[in-house]
Amino acid sequence: MARITHPKRALSTNPLKSSAPLGAALAYLGIEGAVPLFHGSQGCTAFAMVHLVRHFKEAVPLQTTAMNEVSTILGGAEQIEEAIENLRKKSNPRFIGIASTALTETRGEDVVGELKEILGRRTDFAGTAVVYASTPDFAGGLEDGWAKAVEAIVDSLVPAIDPVFRKSDPRQVNLLCGSYLTPAEVEELVRMIRAFGLEPIVLPDISTSLDGHVSENWSGTSLGGTRLADIERMVESAFTLAVGESMRRAAKLIEDRAFVPYRVFHSVTGLKPVDAIVRTLMELAAQNDAPPSIKRDRARLVDAALDAHFHIGGLKVALGADPDLLFALSNCLAGLGAEIVTAVTTTTANPVAGRVPAAEVLVGDLGDFETSAASNGAQMLVTHAHGRHAAHNLHLPLLRAGFPIFDRLGAQDICRVGYRGTRAFLYEVANIAQAQHHRASPTDFGAAPIPEEFDHVPQIATH
Amino acid sequence: MADALKSKIADVFDEPACGTNRGKSEHQRKKGCAKPLTPGAAAGGCAFDGAKIALQPIVDVAHLVHAPLACEGNGWDNRGAASSGSELYRTGFTTDLTELDIVMGHGEKKLFRAIREVIERHHPPAVFVYSTCVPALIGDDIDAVCKAAAQKFGTPCIPVNAPGYEGSKNLGNKLAGEALLDHVIGTIEPEDSTPYDVNIIGDYNLSGELWQVKPLLDRLGIRILGSITGDARYRQVAMAHRAKVTMLVCSKALITLARKLEERHGIPFFEGSFYGITDTSEALRTLCRTLVERGADAELLDRCEALIAEEEARIWDALAPYRPKVAGRKVLLYTGGHKSWSVVAALQELGMEVIGTSVRKATEEDKERVTEIMQTDAHMFDNMAPKDMYRLLKDAGADVLMSGGRSQFVALKAKVPWVDVNQEKHEPYAGYMGMLDLVRAIDRAVNNPMWADLRSPAPWDEPLPDFGTYVPPLRGTCPVTHASTEGAGTSPTRAATARSEAPAENGLTGFASSQTDFEDC
Numbered sequence: 001m002a003r004i005t006h007p008k009r010a011l012s013t014n015p016l017k018s019s020a021p022l023g024a025a026l027a028y029l030g031i032e033g034a035v036p037l038f039h040g041s042q043g044c045t046a047f048a049m050v051h052l053v054r055h056f057k058e059a060v061p062l063q064t065t066a067m068n069e070v071s072t073i074l075g076g077a078e079q080i081e082e083a084i085e086n087l088r089k090k091s092n093p094r095f096i097g098i099a100s101t102a103l104t105e106t107r108g109e110d111v112v113g114e115l116k117e118i119l120g121r122r123t124d125f126a127g128t129a130v131v132y133a134s135t136p137d138f139a140g141g142l143e144d145g146w147a148k149a150v151e152a153i154v155d156s157l158v159p160a161i162d163p164v165f166r167k168s169d170p171r172q173v174n175l176l177c178g179s180y181l182t183p184a185e186v187e188e189l190v191r192m193i194r195a196f197g198l199e200p201i202v203l204p205d206i207s208t209s210l211d212g213h214v215s216e217n218w219s220g221t222s223l224g225g226t227r228l229a230d231i232e233r234m235v236e237s238a239f240t241l242a243v244g245e246s247m248r249r250a251a252k253l254i255e256d257r258a259f260v261p262y263r264v265f266h267s268v269t270g271l272k273p274v275d276a277i278v279r280t281l282m283e284l285a286a287q288n289d290a291p292p293s294i295k296r297d298r299a300r301l302v303d304a305a306l307d308a309h310f311h312i313g314g315l316k317v318a319l320g321a322d323p324d325l326l327f328a329l330s331n332c333l334a335g336l337g338a339e340i341v342t343a344v345t346t347t348t349a350n351p352v353a354g355r356v357p358a359a360e361v362l363v364g365d366l367g368d369f370e371t372s373a374a375s376n377g378a379q380m381l382v383t384h385a386h387g388r389h390a391a392h393n394l395h396l397p398l399l400r401a402g403f404p405i406f407d408r409l410g411a412q413d414i415c416r417v418g419y420r421g422t423r424a425f426l427y428e429v430a431n432i433a434q435a436q437h438h439r440a441s442p443t444d445f446g447a448a449p450i451p452e453e454f455d456h457v458p459q460i461a462t463h
Numbered sequence: 464m465a466d467a468l469k470s471k472i473a474d475v476f477d478e479p480a481c482g483t484n485r486g487k488s489e490h491q492r493k494k495g496c497a498k499p500l501t502p503g504a505a506a507g508g509c510a511f512d513g514a515k516i517a518l519q520p521i522v523d524v525a526h527l528v529h530a531p532l533a534c535e536g537n538g539w540d541n542r543g544a545a546s547s548g549s550e551l552y553r554t555g556f557t558t559d560l561t562e563l564d565i566v567m568g569h570g571e572k573k574l575f576r577a578i579r580e581v582i583e584r585h586h587p588p589a590v591f592v593y594s595t596c597v598p599a600l601i602g603d604d605i606d607a608v609c610k611a612a613a614q615k616f617g618t619p620c621i622p623v624n625a626p627g628y629e630g631s632k633n634l635g636n637k638l639a640g641e642a643l644l645d646h647v648i649g650t651i652e653p654e655d656s657t658p659y660d661v662n663i664i665g666d667y668n669l670s671g672e673l674w675q676v677k678p679l680l681d682r683l684g685i686r687i688l689g690s691i692t693g694d695a696r697y698r699q700v701a702m703a704h705r706a707k708v709t710m711l712v713c714s715k716a717l718i719t720l721a722r723k724l725e726e727r728h729g730i731p732f733f734e735g736s737f738y739g740i741t742d743t744s745e746a747l748r749t750l751c752r753t754l755v756e757r758g759a760d761a762e763l764l765d766r767c768e769a770l771i772a773e774e775e776a777r778i779w780d781a782l783a784p785y786r787p788k789v790a791g792r793k794v795l796l797y798t799g800g801h802k803s804w805s806v807v808a809a810l811q812e813l814g815m816e817v818i819g820t821s822v823r824k825a826t827e828e829d830k831e832r833v834t835e836i837m838q839t840d841a842h843m844f845d846n847m848a849p850k851d852m853y854r855l856l857k858d859a860g861a862d863v864l865m866s867g868g869r870s871q872f873v874a875l876k877a878k879v880p881w882v883d884v885n886q887e888k889h890e891p892y893a894g895y896m897g898m899l900d901l902v903r904a905i906d907r908a909v910n911n912p913m914w915a916d917l918r919s920p921a922p923w924d925e926p927l928p929d930f931g932t933y934v935p936p937l938r939g940t941c942p943v944t945h946a947s948t949e950g951a952g953t954s955p956t957r958a959a960t961a962r963s964e965a966p967a968e969n970g971l972t973g974f975a976s977s978q979t980d981f982e983d984c
Contacts, residue, residue, distance in 0.1 A: 010576035011527070011584075012535075012559035019533035041596055042500055043509025043627035047537040050868075054541065059849070059872035066500035069628050072600065083503030090504060090848075102531040103596040103628060106565055138531035138562045138597070214876055218853035365559075386540060389553070406541075 002361040013367030017346040020135040021099040022048040023145030028097030030204025032225040035093040040101030054406035077114040091220025098132040105136035131156045141346035143322035146179035147246040157231045161258040172237045175200040178244020180325035183211040184415040196285040244324035245352035268417040270332035297419035304423040311430035313337030318373035320383035321402045323350035341376035344369040475637040480722040509627030513635020520667045520692040522546035525587040527556040530595035545671045570603040578612040588697040589619040599626035621646045636716030651701035658759040660688035662709040668693030672893035704728040708753040737893040739809030744771045778895040785902045790814030797821045797866035804832040880908035
């Protein structure tokens with residue numbers, strides 16, 4: 001159990017956090033035909049969009065209600081209505097996900113009420129599902145915004161069901177994906193679930209919208225994602241698998257609505273965490289065995305752990321990430337004997353931070369991360385791409401994890417979940433550790449160097 | 464809005480040196496040049512973004528953003544302004560206002576403490592403090608905090624009042640200029656001032672563009688005294704009032720700053736560009752001519768002409784091998800401002816055909832230049848919807864798109880080469896040598912063999928020839944869907960056959976563990 005501490009300072013140096021509305025936008029992008037809409041000034045959207053584009057190397061549909069000073073003070077309901085109207089005209093989205101920002105939240109708008117009124121009056125908006133999540137920038141980070149958006153989607157689009165007449169499909173499961181899962185990771189989880197003969201409904205599914213593909217046409221909305229009809233069908237599922245503690249409330253909400261039991265997996269990285277989800281899948285599939293591909297993957301992970309533990313055991317690692325990712329990676333590395341000497345996270349909303357296998361978890365920024373990593377003798381840094389400053393200053397290798405990763409290609413293809421993803425992760429860490437080339441010398445051990453007189457001095461021909 | 468800020472905005476919008484503004488009626492002028500933004504159809508940064516863009520290239524100061532997380536957290540370290548010295552400007556400093564700070568009104572106190580911490584830790588020559596929407600809304604007085612902090616800690620603290628909701632990036636640029644005028648320029652006297660001191664305003668040294676031009680100035684003995692703000696040191700900006708001439712490089716945004724430098728300190732300014740060969744030569748000539756008018760030795764003109772002749776000859780030689788590779792290629796330009804003509808001129812010099820140039824953010828003068836250079840106004844367009852641009856590119860209306868990052872993916876997804884010519888670009892294209900880099904970039908883009916491969920059909924787009932061999936159809940049912948695959952295997956492309964299922968080993972209903980992997984069905 002880690003002690004959670006807040007550094008006492010007014011100045012934040014090199015933020016670790018990305019904003020909550022950005023997290024919400026990311027979640028909304030996992031819905032098919034979606035356009036996320038920020039209720040704020042246009043800058044809020046521009047910064048978030050650039051951030052997303054730099055990470056995914058994709059055009060990202062993201063719009064703004066373009067609040068100005070006057071509309072902020074008088075209230076932005078009209079701006080929202082106009083934005084929905086313009087978006088429908090321009091790109092005809094099936095889904096608009098609204099996220100509030102610090103600007104509108106400081107004024108304190110009743111967007112839920114306003115939106116209800118607008119949608120009640122504007123029957124012509126019926127073809128577009130509109131969902132609203134309250135995500136002020138001043139509370140929490142990306143993970144919180146993502147979680148709130150998923151809760152908002154469930155709240156608006158998953159119908160309440162009478163348990164007596166509930167139609168249930170024993171082969172269908174819900175998969176709620178935490179904010180840190182990459183498209184490739186969602187895909188891997190889906191593969192595992194399908195391997196058991198189960199059919200998942202993934203929410204949100206960025207594995208089809210942000211996986212990086214060229215489609216036949218230009219679209220002003222997300223290019224894939226969870227279908228709206230599938231979200232409604234989530235009530236028929238036999239079970240909800242929630243990945244990441246931050247997904248608990250959304251899973252609970254589905255249970256409240258439709259009596260679908262759920263289980264939260266704090267991590268799906270590392271042998272034991274993956275064993276846990278596989279065991280659950282076995283239960284759901286009602287079989288005492290796992291498919292051969294899964295068994296083989298496990299055997300290969302065991303082998304990888306055997307090979308990698310020489311390098312990971314005792315390795316001093318500094319980690320900085322949103323709580324769910326921080327827990328998943330630190331838990332896996334600590335499971336192979338690594339020492340988490342620095343753990344920095346972004347938000348206190350998620351209790352999983354307290355379970356991180358480190359003495360202390362700092363709720364801080366990359367400035368704290370750098371200072372702590374230096375004083376605790378970290379040998380490897382694990383955080384998002386902004387950690388490059390710390391890596392440069394401390395001359396330490398940086399393993400990029402989380403959001404944003406803007407200085408490497410293929411961020412969407414990183415997979416560190418499941419038996420296969422964990423195997424790749426262990427190799428990744430072990431290889432970085434190995435790449436830190438150190439040639440031992442006698443002085444390392446306190447021995448005197450070989451006397452110079454033994455050295456052969458080549459004769460240089462003078463003639 | 465604080466009255467001071469209100470009058471400041473009215474002031475910067477009423478710019479007598481701006482052609483567009485002069486052309487307006489009294490009533491229009493009062494409204495300013497801010498266009499109302501359309502909800503749901505707006506793009507681009509806010510005033511804070513603009514102010515930060517303009518000031519962040521001052522490399523040795525601490526840029527402290529007084530805001531909730533998003534303003535700095537989502538936007539720090541995302542631009543390529545290069546530094547030859549301090550890296551402090553790349554460090555993201557913010558007060559990261561929390562809900563509690565806002566509700567309890569702790570903003571000003573937190574800001575004061577943050578200023579103290581940043582000064583104690585990094586000892587910068589100055590701290591630039593940026594206001595944003597939320598502190599402006601709750602009434603934090605950053606001017607007062609900066610004043611108090613400067614007095615207490617003896618380090619200049621510069622308030623930059625450009626909350627995002629006040630307007631666009633362009634307004635933010637202007638407000639940044641005002642902050643420099645009010646608080647920085649003229650606060651330090653240079654040790655010695657020469658007749659060869661110039662200001663360069665509006666070049667942010669993105670990926671080192673200023674350094675492509677600096678060797679030319681070095682050879683002419685011209686010193687960049689005030690750089691606003693490419694690779695600038697704080698002291699440099701503070702001494703800008705002693706320059707003999709100002710060259711305004713980018714856009715109209717900082718014209719107010721240039722004009723006020725003229726009014727307050729008698730420094731004449733001119734607008735020029737370092738994009739393209741002719742423009743670079745023209746800029747150097749004007750620079751030298753004005754310096755001579757202001758007291759430099761007249762021999763500077765001769766040296767300037769000699770330098771231009773030498774450099775032009777050299778660059779044309781260097782470009783010659785590339786001309787055949789790019790000549791005749793059709794370019795669609797989507798930039799705006801002065802680049803709408805300066806890049807056109809540069810591309811035409813290379814024999815490329817510009818099929819269209821966007822004149823967003825361009826002034827009437829800019830548009831006149833476009834017409835002059837292209838000899839028709841038929842190729843000018845304002846904004847283009849991504850959908851239309853995609854169509855145009857997909858229908859091979861252009862061989863290459865040159866634009867900023869926003870339309871990058873429109874081109875790439877249409878499988879059309881793209882060259883970055885905006886601020887986020889990773890390569891510098893300024894001066895004579897920059898032209899070579901630009902042409903190399905275009906050559907690399909349009910002549911990459913990859914395009915032909917990507918545009919060629921996928922394996923299934925063309926029918927296979929009839930091999931005359933028989934591949935038996937797949938047998939059995941799919942274990943997941945239980946759909947029969949009988950008769951589905953007529954396609955000769957499927958060589959794999961599903962093995963028959965193993966019988967269920969236990970009594971569990973509806974499920975059978977199989978030796979084959981389900982996903983392969």
